[in-house]
Amino acid sequence: MEEIKKTIRNLFLLIDPDIRVDFFLEAENSLHIKVKMKDPQVLIGEKGQTLAEIERLLKAITRRKTDHALFVSLDINDYKKRKTDYLKELAKEAGDEVSLTGVEKKFPPMSPFERRIIHITLAERDDITTESTGSGHQKRVLIKKR
Secondary structure, three states, X not given: OHHHHHHHXXXXXXXXXXXXXXXXXXXXXXXXXXXXXXXXXXXXXXHHHHHHHHHHHHHHHHHHHOOOOOEEXXXXXXXXXXXXXXXXXXXXXXXXHHHHHOOOEEOOXXXXXXXXXXXXXXXXXXXXXXXXXXXXXXXXXXXXXX
């Protein structure tokens, strides 16, 4: 694990020598990486696309350096945390609206990460249900009354 951390830290230091990289292990197979930097948009990209690609790269790096599956999560300047909080609130509001009006609500296309947050946020409700519709980059969440 120390070799993985060193490799990842060195990768980020190549991008920005003033970057701060912290690692958190939640379980033996779960590594969370938090990055703080002055200009985060460079690594976040439009709608978090660059962040998602960097996260995919980090997963590939860890796969090559370990013999067991390792979940890797990357957050840059709390972008994912803020995005998660926003999506949870959006999901609750949309769920309440569908429950009151009975009219289905369809979200715009979302990444798997974003869709998962909507589904998990509304999973416990017994008055509405969620499903993913579409395919590829056009996949979206649909909220319906039960």
